[in-house]
Amino acid sequence: MLLQAHDVGWQLGEVRILQRVNFTVEPGEFVALMGRNGAGKSSLLDLIAGLRRPTDGALSFDDRPLEYWSADDLARSISHLPQMVRADVAISAEELVLMGRYPHAMGWSESDDDRQAARLAMTRCGCFEFRDRRLSSLSGGERQRVLLAACLAQEPRLLLLDEPATFLDIDQQLQCFTMLREEAARGVACIAVTHDLNLALTFCSRLVVLAGKTVAADIPVTTAAEDTTWLSLFSPRLVVSRTPSGHPWVSYA
Amino acid sequence: MSRDRFARRWIIGSALAFVCAAVLLPLAGPAPLDMGRVWAGEEPDWSILVHLRVTRTLLGLFGGAALALAGSLFQSMLRDALATPYTLGVSTGASLGAVVSIALGWHVVAGMPGIWAGAFIGAAAVMVLIVLAAARQRHVSVMGLLLAGIATNSVCAALILLIHGLSGMANSFAISRWLIGSLDSIEQPALLAYIATVVLMAVVIIRQARQWNLLSVGDSWAATRGARVTPLLVAGYTSGSILTAATVALTGPIGFIGLVVPHVVRTRVSADDRVLMPCSFFLGGVLLASCDAIGRVILAPADVPAGAITALIGGPYLVWLVRHRI
Amino acid sequence: MWRWILIVACLWTSVATAQTPSRIVSTSPSITEALFALGLGDRVVAVSQYCRFPPAVERLPKIGTFLKPDVELIARLRPDLTVVHSGPYQIERRLEILKLPFVTVERGSLSSTFSSIRAIGAAAGVSDRAAALVATIEARLQRVRQAVAGKKPQKVLLIVGRRPGTLTDLIAVGPGSYMSDLAAIAGGVNVLSQGGLPEYPRISMETVIRLAPDVIIDAGDMGDRPEQREARKILTEGLWKRQQLVAARNGRIHAVVSDAFVVPGPRLVEATETMALWLHGVGR
Numbered sequence: 001m002l003l004q005a006h007d008v009g010w011q012l013g014e015v016r017i018l019q020r021v022n023f024t025v026e027p028g029e030f031v032a033l034m035g036r037n038g039a040g041k042s043s044l045l046d047l048i049a050g051l052r053r054p055t056d057g058a059l060s061f062d063d064r065p066l067e068y069w070s071a072d073d074l075a076r077s078i079s080h081l082p083q084m085v086r087a088d089v090a091i092s093a094e095e096l097v098l099m100g101r102y103p104h105a106m107g108w109s110e111s112d113d114d115r116q117a118a119r120l121a122m123t124r125c126g127c128f129e130f131r132d133r134r135l136s137s138l139s140g141g142e143r144q145r146v147l148l149a150a151c152l153a154q155e156p157r158l159l160l161l162d163e164p165a166t167f168l169d170i171d172q173q174l175q176c177f178t179m180l181r182e183e184a185a186r187g188v189a190c191i192a193v194t195h196d197l198n199l200a201l202t203f204c205s206r207l208v209v210l211a212g213k214t215v216a217a218d219i220p221v222t223t224a225a226e227d228t229t230w231l232s233l234f235s236p237r238l239v240v241s242r243t244p245s246g247h248p249w250v251s252y253a
Numbered sequence: 254m255s256r257d258r259f260a261r262r263w264i265i266g267s268a269l270a271f272v273c274a275a276v277l278l279p280l281a282g283p284a285p286l287d288m289g290r291v292w293a294g295e296e297p298d299w300s301i302l303v304h305l306r307v308t309r310t311l312l313g314l315f316g317g318a319a320l321a322l323a324g325s326l327f328q329s330m331l332r333d334a335l336a337t338p339y340t341l342g343v344s345t346g347a348s349l350g351a352v353v354s355i356a357l358g359w360h361v362v363a364g365m366p367g368i369w370a371g372a373f374i375g376a377a378a379v380m381v382l383i384v385l386a387a388a389r390q391r392h393v394s395v396m397g398l399l400l401a402g403i404a405t406n407s408v409c410a411a412l413i414l415l416i417h418g419l420s421g422m423a424n425s426f427a428i429s430r431w432l433i434g435s436l437d438s439i440e441q442p443a444l445l446a447y448i449a450t451v452v453l454m455a456v457v458i459i460r461q462a463r464q465w466n467l468l469s470v471g472d473s474w475a476a477t478r479g480a481r482v483t484p485l486l487v488a489g490y491t492s493g494s495i496l497t498a499a500t501v502a503l504t505g506p507i508g509f510i511g512l513v514v515p516h517v518v519r520t521r522v523s524a525d526d527r528v529l530m531p532c533s534f535f536l537g538g539v540l541l542a543s544c545d546a547i548g549r550v551i552l553a554p555a556d557v558p559a560g561a562i563t564a565l566i567g568g569p570y571l572v573w574l575v576r577h578r579i
Numbered sequence: 580m581w582r583w584i585l586i587v588a589c590l591w592t593s594v595a596t597a598q599t600p601s602r603i604v605s606t607s608p609s610i611t612e613a614l615f616a617l618g619l620g621d622r623v624v625a626v627s628q629y630c631r632f633p634p635a636v637e638r639l640p641k642i643g644t645f646l647k648p649d650v651e652l653i654a655r656l657r658p659d660l661t662v663v664h665s666g667p668y669q670i671e672r673r674l675e676i677l678k679l680p681f682v683t684v685e686r687g688s689l690s691s692t693f694s695s696i697r698a699i700g701a702a703a704g705v706s707d708r709a710a711a712l713v714a715t716i717e718a719r720l721q722r723v724r725q726a727v728a729g730k731k732p733q734k735v736l737l738i739v740g741r742r743p744g745t746l747t748d749l750i751a752v753g754p755g756s757y758m759s760d761l762a763a764i765a766g767g768v769n770v771l772s773q774g775g776l777p778e779y780p781r782i783s784m785e786t787v788i789r790l791a792p793d794v795i796i797d798a799g800d801m802g803d804r805p806e807q808r809e810a811r812k813i814l815t816e817g818l819w820k821r822q823q824l825v826a827a828r829n830g831r832i833h834a835v836v837s838d839a840f841v842v843p844g845p846r847l848v849e850a851t852e853t854m855a856l857w858l859h860g861v862g863r
Contacts, residue, residue: 075479090524366744421803422629437747555780
């Protein structure tokens with residue numbers, strides 16, 4: 001098992017955010033982590049990334065408990081995209097993407113291979129043309145693509161993305177999720193927090209829905225059209241059907 | 254590849270400027286030096302050059318380097334392009350210690366002038382206080398450091414005003430003059446100890462340049478790319494504070510170098526700390542030593558304090574910044 | 580007729596009381612010393628924070644400094660004469676608004692010391708004492724001039740400020756200061772005599788070396804408490820002796836222990852006499 005969460009709980013001061021969260025993730029899965037606002041999605045992603053320690057239960061990565069992993073080793077295997085990154089960073093886009101290579105680059109500066117990997121990632125994310133511009137001069141969508149490229153350049157085995165489609169227009173959103181599906185096909189496990197149900201149903205292999213402080217639904221996308229109990233976790237005004245090509249599709253009632 | 258060459262060129266160029274300044278600036282002074290007499294080792298020109306001008310220039314070079322490096326470090330750590338070495342309170346603590354030593358009449362403490370001892374004690378006390386205040390459950394955050402620093406700055410500044418106001422005439426004027434910040438010649442053992450401290454801290458800080466790069470984007474960004482944020486913040490704060498405290502103890506609080514130099518380098522050269530920090534180090538030294546040289550020459554034989562010259566340069570630069578960039 | 584005598588008596592009393600203020604406030608050390616030298620010490624009700632001489636003033640209430648006197652404190656004391664210096668704080672304007680009588684005196688030069696003694700004497704109704712005091716001072720200064728007449732003037736550097744404990748950040752006496760004039764009376768010539776220099780220029784040790792004074796008089800680190808001054812004198816002389824200077828080699832470094840040197844008041848004649856002793860070995 002690549003990632004296993006066993007009875008994970010998390011409490012912030014007096015407030016309990018998560019309890020008894022159980023699920024596993026295997027390489028090659030593209031998981032959509034969903035739920036209403038405040039359900040604890042970002043917190044769960046932070047726990048998996050090792051940014052916080054669970055107050056109950058255990059997380060393990062590659063069959064080893066998460067707390068036994070050193071920060072460096074973890075950084076080589078897991079990449080995390082935060083929900084919000086400051087806009088006024090003076091560093092250039094290419095330098096930011098190269099930061100994804102820091103866990104792999106041993107010396108003072110990055111090697112040619114590192115630069116090559118970074119450029120490839122930037123090309124795949126469609127941000128290569130503004131590689132020399134400062135992050136603060138980019139628009140929201142351009143910045144998001146740079147951040148995605150940085151995560152890809154890290155060549156992790158597990159990609160944790162907190163709302164990767166923020167700021168992206170429709171076409172860019174489709175490209176982003178297509179790219180993530182390609183990563184999954186290459187064996188990288190992806191967990192993406194998203195609010196866009198249809199993107200999730202179209203590209204992801206699995207839906208994990210958080211509600212009531214725990215995992216309320218964990219189903220493969222293929223059964224999502226039939227087994228519709230998960231829809232009510234979002235809103236009573238949604239119905240699911242199938243598109244002409246056979247995909248599940250959520251529409252408004 | 255061109256990025257590497259660009260970086261290397263800038264770093265080497267600023268290092269060269271540093272060395273040139275070390276060689277050329279001692280030649281500037283209230284009266285010209287007779288180089289023939291200097292080469293022959295004759296007094297007083299030899300003494301003037303070596304014991305007075307060279308030591309003062311080196312103090313300016315390494316002092317400016319220390320302040321500029323501390324400024325660039327805090328700007329990365331605090332993710333604030335307007336942070337200065339004084340933002341986190343150490344300078345005000347050092348000033349308070351120095352002012353207390355003037356008011357109490359400490360002249361020589363442990364073989365060094367009382368003002369230095371007072372400044373070190375003040376700085377150390379503030380450093381410990383701030384780290385303790387900023388740490389919550391063994392976790393230090395940028396916001397914690399900033400808030401603790403602002404609070405300490407206010408309290409120390411108020412105490413300085415209080416002591417100043419209660420002093421008699423001689424001490425009152427001595428305190429006022431110290432707070433302007435100036436360079437002067439310094440005994441060689443003290444200068445060597447200072448240079449060693451600055452170089453040591455510079456190595457410690459610049460070695461971690463990639464970690465500061467990570468921190469300048471965000472705490473969680475840095476943590477998930479291999480940085481251990483709390484030890485890093487403590488180490489950064491401590492080394493930056495040592496640089497600042499050692500400099501302020503010897504020169505009094507000289508402003509603008511720590512703000513203006515990293516700012517200019519970041520805007521014109523690179524925001525990558527592997528280039529930004531070394532360039533700020535060398536160019537900050539050149540700037541302060543040059544300001545001091547200007548002060549020596551401009552109203553000779555009267556000597557304008559370097560702190561006044563840096564303010565005259567820094568102030569208009571900030572105004573220009575506001576008008577052109579924001 | 581009795582009515583006229585009564586009116587004249589009232590006028591006389593009011594003029595007389597106005598002429599002899601009994602509650603005087605001083606706002607600077609030179610004013611305080613002038614008041615006490617004029618025998619008005621028992622009428623002084625408050626002095627400035629910087630005043631230390633005579634020792635009796637230590638227990639008097641303090642009303643700020645000559646740069647920023649505390650008008651409220653002064654007003655509470657209900658003085659009938661406040662002696663002030665003109666300055667950026669515009670103390671005269673504030674005292675006028677509160678209808679507190681005051682007299683403004685100048686400071687900083689030899690002639691202003693005399694004119695302020697006379698002005699204070701006139702405002703306090705003791706003009707004759709003031710004239711006598713001025714005459715005494717002038718006579719003593721004349722005696723100093725005569726004692727050093729014909730002797731070769733000594734090049735002197737006067738230091739009035741530096742970073743405590745070190746010889747850095749030196750503040751020296753320029754040609755425009757009264758101390759320069761006193762040194763001239765005592766048979767010295769200020770090495771800093773270039774036109775255009777500020778009254779108290781900051782100089783570097785290099786300038787001291789170049790100017791090669793015969794004598795260095797250091798009042799730069801006297802501190803505020805007289806008890807400490809003897810110890811500081813030893814420290815100061817030790818600091819200078821280590822320098823490569825003509826004056827140091829010849830042992831002609833003098834650390835000042837009396838603030839008569841830095842207060843431009845009646846005691847400046849003592850400072851002059853001490854300087855004559857140091858420069859030419861003559862005098863008391």
